[in-house]
Amino acid sequence: MSNNSTNNNSDNRPLFQLTKEELMQDFEQIVRKVVNQMQVEQVSKDEKEFYTRKETSEHLNVSYSTLHNWNKSGVLTPFKMGAKVYYSKSDVSARLNP
Template sequence: MESKSTILLHNITPDEFKEALILSLKEVILELLLETKKEKPLEYLTRKQVAEIFKISMVTISDWNKKGILKPYRIGNLIRYKSNEIEEALTEIPFRRYN
């Protein structure tokens, strides 16, 4: 058989309790949001990885480099892309409602 426990609150009105609870929840939610927004460790992607992400050809990758859509980095003979810049390269298309 389950035992039920009762919590008694003294010297606090239901509205004060509600406000304190809301404030605590807001603080916890804010902490969680800040944790999820922390920068991911910087990752460098190859041309092939970028092509796979966008499902495009290597020729398109070269074309996007020339057009400035992507920003490649070179170290020796290697070409790499910063993962965060790949995400930033995506641009939002505003939704247009047609009547």
Template sequence: MQTIQFVGVTPEQLQNQIAETVKNQLGEFLEHYKPKQPNDYLSRKQVSELLDVDLSTVANWQKSGKLKPLGIGGRVYFLRSDIEKSLISING
């Protein structure tokens, strides 16, 4: 077992230094931390309900490239994040 001695440092100074270091490290971590959002896949019907449009409108947006479809086994899905990105601001 290794022994470490702090000479000329009070317990309060050591505690304050440790707390300050942890606070700085946590601040840096939180500054750069971006949690990964889980992928939320929506069916054509869910997209039409979300945007309050007809299924044919969703199909037209898909054909025109406004919405990017993903598919598996004949089923078509859209990423919620892609749907939100495709919305444009009206006020500029």
């Protein structure tokens, strides 16, 4: 039983230490990312400044693999927010009206 209590104590040790300022900076960065993602998702489709991969492929009537090829060749420039990929409305519009 003493082994379990020793293991429990070692499990509660911090893996690393942060100053209060570092912790606050990390927290603020996470909150900013979440707020930005919520803003992107809440804007109506017509007012959006950025489109998801699905929306972009639907607007341009192309497959995901075509989008991927265009990304690699520089036809479109995607950006990531978290795990999601977005394209700017202006880039998509420019591709629609070359």
